[in-house]
Amino acid sequence: xxxxxxxxxxxxxxxxxxxxxxxxxxxxxxxxxxxxxxxxxxxxxxxxxxxxxxxxxxxxxxxxxxxxxxxxxxxxxxxxxxxxxxxxxxxxxxxxxxxxxxxxxxxxxxxxxxxxxxxxxxxxxxxxxxxxxxxxxxxxxxxxxxxxxxxxxxxxxxxxxxxxxxxxxxxxxxxxxxxxxxxxxxxxxxxxxxxxxxxxxxxxxxxxxxxxxxxxxxxxxxxxxxxxxxxxxxxxxxxxxxxxxxxxxxxxxxxxxxxxxxxxxxxxxxxxxxxxxxxxxxxxxxxxxxxxxxxxxxxxxxxxxxxxxxxxxxxxxxxxxxxxxxxxxxxxxxxxxxxxxxxxxxxxxxx
Amino acid sequence: xxxxxxxxxxxxxxxxxxxxxxxxxxxxxxxxxxxxxxxxxxxxxxxxxxxxxxxxxxxxxxxxxxxxxxxxxxxxxxxxxxxxxxxxxxxxxxxxxxxxxxxxxxxxxxxxxxxxxxxxxxxxxxxxxxxxxxxxxxxxxxxxxxxxxxxxxxxxxxxxxxxxxxxxxxxxxxxxxxxxxxxxxxxxxxxxxxxxxxxxxxxxxxxxxxxxxxxxxxxxxxxxxxxxxxxxxxxxxxxxxxxxxxxxxxxxxxxxxxxxxxxxxxxxxxxxxxx
Amino acid sequence: xxxxxxxxxxxxxxxxxxxxxxxxxxxxxxxxxxxxxxxxxxxxxxxxxxxxxxxxxxxxxxxxxxxxxxxxxxxxxxxxxxxxxxxxxxxxxxxxxxxxxxxxxxxxxxxxxxxxxxxxxxxxxxxxxxxxxxxxxxxxxxxxxxxxxxxxxxxxxxxxxxxxxxxxxxxxxxxxxxxxxxxxxxxxxxxxxxxxxxxxxxxxxxxxxxxxxxxxxxxxxxxxxxxxxxxxxxxxxxxxxxxxxxxxxxxxxxxxxxxxxxxxxxxxxxxxxxxxxxxxxxxxxxxxxxxxxxxxxxxxxxxxxxxxxxxxxxxxxxxxxxxxxxxxxxxxxxxxxxxxxxxxxxxxxxxxxxx
Numbered sequence: 001x002x003x004x005x006x007x008x009x010x011x012x013x014x015x016x017x018x019x020x021x022x023x024x025x026x027x028x029x030x031x032x033x034x035x036x037x038x039x040x041x042x043x044x045x046x047x048x049x050x051x052x053x054x055x056x057x058x059x060x061x062x063x064x065x066x067x068x069x070x071x072x073x074x075x076x077x078x079x080x081x082x083x084x085x086x087x088x089x090x091x092x093x094x095x096x097x098x099x100x101x102x103x104x105x106x107x108x109x110x111x112x113x114x115x116x117x118x119x120x121x122x123x124x125x126x127x128x129x130x131x132x133x134x135x136x137x138x139x140x141x142x143x144x145x146x147x148x149x150x151x152x153x154x155x156x157x158x159x160x161x162x163x164x165x166x167x168x169x170x171x172x173x174x175x176x177x178x179x180x181x182x183x184x185x186x187x188x189x190x191x192x193x194x195x196x197x198x199x200x201x202x203x204x205x206x207x208x209x210x211x212x213x214x215x216x217x218x219x220x221x222x223x224x225x226x227x228x229x230x231x232x233x234x235x236x237x238x239x240x241x242x243x244x245x246x247x248x249x250x251x252x253x254x255x256x257x258x259x260x261x262x263x264x265x266x267x268x269x270x271x272x273x274x275x276x277x278x279x280x281x282x283x284x285x286x287x288x289x290x291x292x293x294x295x296x297x298x299x300x301x302x303x304x305x306x307x308x309x310x311x312x313x314x315x316x317x318x319x320x321x322x323x324x325x326x327x328x329x330x331x332x333x334x335x336x337x338x339x340x341x342x343x344x345x346x347x348x349x350x351x
Numbered sequence: 352x353x354x355x356x357x358x359x360x361x362x363x364x365x366x367x368x369x370x371x372x373x374x375x376x377x378x379x380x381x382x383x384x385x386x387x388x389x390x391x392x393x394x395x396x397x398x399x400x401x402x403x404x405x406x407x408x409x410x411x412x413x414x415x416x417x418x419x420x421x422x423x424x425x426x427x428x429x430x431x432x433x434x435x436x437x438x439x440x441x442x443x444x445x446x447x448x449x450x451x452x453x454x455x456x457x458x459x460x461x462x463x464x465x466x467x468x469x470x471x472x473x474x475x476x477x478x479x480x481x482x483x484x485x486x487x488x489x490x491x492x493x494x495x496x497x498x499x500x501x502x503x504x505x506x507x508x509x510x511x512x513x514x515x516x517x518x519x520x521x522x523x524x525x526x527x528x529x530x531x532x533x534x535x536x537x538x539x540x541x542x543x544x545x546x547x548x549x550x551x552x553x554x555x556x557x558x559x560x561x562x563x564x565x566x567x568x569x570x571x572x573x574x575x576x577x578x579x580x581x582x583x584x585x586x587x588x589x590x591x592x593x594x595x596x597x598x599x600x601x602x603x604x605x606x607x608x609x610x611x612x613x614x615x616x617x618x619x620x621x622x623x624x625x626x
Numbered sequence: 627x628x629x630x631x632x633x634x635x636x637x638x639x640x641x642x643x644x645x646x647x648x649x650x651x652x653x654x655x656x657x658x659x660x661x662x663x664x665x666x667x668x669x670x671x672x673x674x675x676x677x678x679x680x681x682x683x684x685x686x687x688x689x690x691x692x693x694x695x696x697x698x699x700x701x702x703x704x705x706x707x708x709x710x711x712x713x714x715x716x717x718x719x720x721x722x723x724x725x726x727x728x729x730x731x732x733x734x735x736x737x738x739x740x741x742x743x744x745x746x747x748x749x750x751x752x753x754x755x756x757x758x759x760x761x762x763x764x765x766x767x768x769x770x771x772x773x774x775x776x777x778x779x780x781x782x783x784x785x786x787x788x789x790x791x792x793x794x795x796x797x798x799x800x801x802x803x804x805x806x807x808x809x810x811x812x813x814x815x816x817x818x819x820x821x822x823x824x825x826x827x828x829x830x831x832x833x834x835x836x837x838x839x840x841x842x843x844x845x846x847x848x849x850x851x852x853x854x855x856x857x858x859x860x861x862x863x864x865x866x867x868x869x870x871x872x873x874x875x876x877x878x879x880x881x882x883x884x885x886x887x888x889x890x891x892x893x894x895x896x897x898x899x900x901x902x903x904x905x906x907x908x909x910x911x912x913x914x915x916x917x918x919x920x921x922x923x924x925x926x927x928x929x930x931x932x933x934x935x936x937x938x939x940x941x942x943x944x945x946x947x948x949x950x951x952x953x954x955x956x957x958x959x960x961x962x963x964x965x966x967x968x969x970x971x972x973x974x975x976x977x978x979x980x981x
Contacts, residue, residue: 020484102726102728103726103794103797103798103801104726104728104729104733104797104801105728153969153972153973156973165727166972168727168728169727169728169914169968169972170969170972172728172910172911173911173964173965173966173968173969173972174965174969176906176907176910176911176961176964176965177961177962177965177966179906179961180831180906180907180957180958180959180960180961180962180965181958181962183827183831183906183955183957183958184954184958186824186827187824187827187828187831187954187955187958190820190821190824193820193823193824193827194820194823197812197815197816197820197823198816200812200815201809201812201813201815201816202809202812227458228458231453231456231458231461234450234453235450235453237438237439237442238436238437238438238439238447238450239433239436239437241397241402241431241433241436242431242432242433242436242502244401244402244422245400245402245426245429245430245431245432245433246426246450246451246453246454246506247422247423247424247425247426247427247453247454248422248423248426248453249422249423274812277805277808277809280801280805281801281802281805284798291441291442291443291446292438292439292440292441292442292446293446295461325813326813326816328809328812328813329809329810329812329813331809332805332806332808332809332810333806333809333810335805336802336803336805336806336809337802337806339798339801339802339805340785340798340799340802340803343795343798343799343802344785344786344788344795344799
């Protein structure tokens with residue numbers, strides 16, 4: 001490019017912003033359309049296929065037909081859980097990778113996933129808790145406690161907040177510790193093992209309206225915190241010194257980020273099992289679309305996460321008829337190769 | 352006195368780098384800190400910009416303890432550009448400079464017309480208007496440095512602390528950056544504190560020169576008073592002639608050769624190597 | 627004080643010259659002693675408990691104890707120590723190549739590939755064919771683990787190679803491949819009978835139960851060949867920390883170095899996994915613990931390997947005695963011992979840095 005052509009254009013730094021804005025709205029509408037398609041498929045497809053007209057009927061003016069009941073009592077809650085968990089994991093993953101600046105960081109890194117697994121196994125074993133709704137609360141409590149513990153360990157030894165590396169390593173260590181305890185428990189208790197192995201696979205099947213109500217507040221607060229965290233994370237991406245000189249309270253930004261990650265991931269894994277790898281892969285898919293601005297990366301990751309989880313769930317209902325394949329397996333089998341192909345095709349965008 | 356360090360003790364971990372140092376920065380001046388590598392210049396600058404909390408003494412901004420002021424308030428008065436900052440891949444110049452507006456933004460006001468104006472102004476002052484949409488990692492070293500300076504300018508602060516703003520730049524671009532500093536000071540009345548390595552340029556563009564060695568201020572004052580042959584020997588172990596700059600009339604250093612290290616320097620070298 | 631003292635003492639004889647680094651060397655010696663001691667302590671345990679002296683006498687002697695100790699107890703103890711060393715060394719290499727402290731041989735595809743194969747075999751043989759025979763367990767499973775590990779590693783390597791081996795792309799591809807294997811493994815655990823899931827879990831966690839010389843020999847050979855080989859490569863590995871341009875400038879061929887080092891890590895991890903299962907946490911934690919013990923900037927290979935040996939040896943000791951007569955899989959205990967210690971080191975380092 002010659003300098004002549006550059007200077008010939010209007011000298012505004014934001015001259016490209018119309019192009020940029022057009023691109024942004026294209027991407028946003030594309031992702032929204034994808035999510036919408038995924039939601040519709042999730043409502044219509046299943047052991048009993050419901051035609052689109054009947055889906056509409058069930059949503060707008062149910063009269064108690066068989067299809068109405070299937071859609072309203074089974075498919076709507078299941079879809080809602082999928083959307084919430086997908087958004088939560090996508091956003092949490094982007095936050096986690098942003099804070100640690102590590103592409104290997106998954107949202108369960110702070111012990112959230114293993115914390116949930118451990119308390120659930122413990123509850124089944126010692127309290128005889130059965131049924132999904134019973135142990136969601138235990139899972140949530142374990143997730144929050146583990147994450148708080150990791151953050152506290154990171155804080156020990158000095159003010160100014162933990163460094164991302166300390167946080168990541170402490171989280172990995174605590175996760176491994178809890179995983180070890182969980183495996184000991186499930187090896188000793190067959191009933192716990194039977195629940196644990198299905199929880200570990202990750203699924204949104206059979207989640208009812210009750211799950212939606214349990215999970216919603218945590219996801220809502222988590223998303224709010226994530227939103228607040230985005231500008232601070234942008235400042236942090238320039239390095240701690242620059243962030244501080246821009247007036248960002250680094251320790252506070254980290255703490256808010258950790259809270260958001262914990263709430264989002266904790267709610268998602270308690271409800272759907274160990275699906276944290278969604279949050280590991282999705283941000284890498286969103287980053288080439290969004291660029292390094294977290295105010296865009298977070299929503300993109302959320303939308304991609306939700307669409308991916310729902311589509312995987314729908315595919316799982318179709319491939320193994322009359323049975324179902326868990327969303328976690330399908331997502332790994334279809335989503336991960338797609339992810340690898342994308343990584344191979346383009347130059348990976350570093351954090 | 353806008354910015355003052357009072358009896359500060361600075362260091363990392365157990366290692367003390369600066370101890371019992373006093374320094375005052377007058378409003379509307381350009382101050383340059385010079386000294387050999389490892390003398391504590393950058394450490395001092397970081398402390399003045401509240402990036403490093405002193406383990407003793409205090410730093411005062413407009414008479415108030417800087418560590419007790421809300422950091423966002425400080426960020427509206429004082430901008431710091433650290434040495435060799437890093438940016439995420441794919442960040443464009445305009446986006447980088449826009450992030451300089453961070454302290455002026457809140458969650459409900461993320462991009463006001465004032466922000467846009469400040470960013471445009473900062474870009475045009477550094478001559479980067481045409482490169483706004485280019486990713487930072489595609490720029491030359493000099494352009495990148497100017498982009499970071501732009502970011503600090505967009506912050507719109509009265510006080511600007513720059514840690515070696517001319518590294519990576521060729522002579523012409525060094526002059527360009529320093530001319531910019533002079534304009535900031537002359538036209539906009541900003542107060543600037545820099546760390547520089549080039550003594551001749553420091554002398555030419557500075558009102559107030561601070562020479563440091565081993566964490567102590569050895570001399571401070573107008574360049575003509577500070578930059579003497581004796582001082583060069585004392586601070587840099589450098590044998591040099593100081594003559595008058597034929598263009599600016601400021602002192603100009605013509606090196607002759609390095610002097611045998613003084614006892615203190617040898618000790619310090621030993622200490623450095625041990626780390 | 628002469629400036630050269632900054633490089634530490636050096637051994638020079640004729641054309642050879644080596645730099646001595648006191649702290650890592652001392653750490654290595656202490657760890658080596660601990661590994662030997664742990665091996666001996668491990669050999670005390672069994673149906674007839676022995677004292678250390680009795681163990682020593684049985685090793686050199688000719689009595690009935692000799693057979694028990696040499697055929698049962700020594701191989702088991704050695705498997706633990708050697709497998710720990712191999713996994714830790716593989717982890718240290720992976721972390722250096724990926725330039726990422728969170729990396730482990732998992733992202734090379736080895737352990738997930740091995741796990742998926744073995745779990746599939748356990749689930750398939752048990753209910754369908756009325757249980758796996760002893761031969762299948764002792765020969766079939768290690769072979770399957772090797773096969774799976776090899777396939778996994780090949781998949782990651784082939785997919786990550788694109789006109790060169792970029793460390794960052796390797797990490798991302800590794801994430802993708804290991805997600806596939808890991809989740810298929812989880813799914814397989816739900817397919818079969820709960821009892822099979824339990825048996826599979828024991829293997830996934832890592833276990834040293836009933837390990838004999840046939841498990842020791844492959845890992846020992848691999849270590850004997852690969853430890854010297856990787857040590858020769860250490861200098862280039864150190865250089866891998868720098869950017870691509872600096873590397874080439876230092877006379878290192880980045881792709882070749884990375885490929886050879888990854889090959890070594892894959893072999894070590896695959897053989898170790900075949901012998902004892904992917905013992906949890908050792909490959910990731912041992913290098914990070916070693917780095918802090920030796921005061922190094924990146925995982926030191928020998929110290930990492932020794933740390934892994936000590937961690938696994940100690941874990942096995944605890945696993946066999948803590949809930950005796952119930953024996954836990956060693957992988958449960960490695961994390962229970964290793965995690966608090968790593969956290970302690972992290973906290974201590976921060977205390978020091980901030981005080």
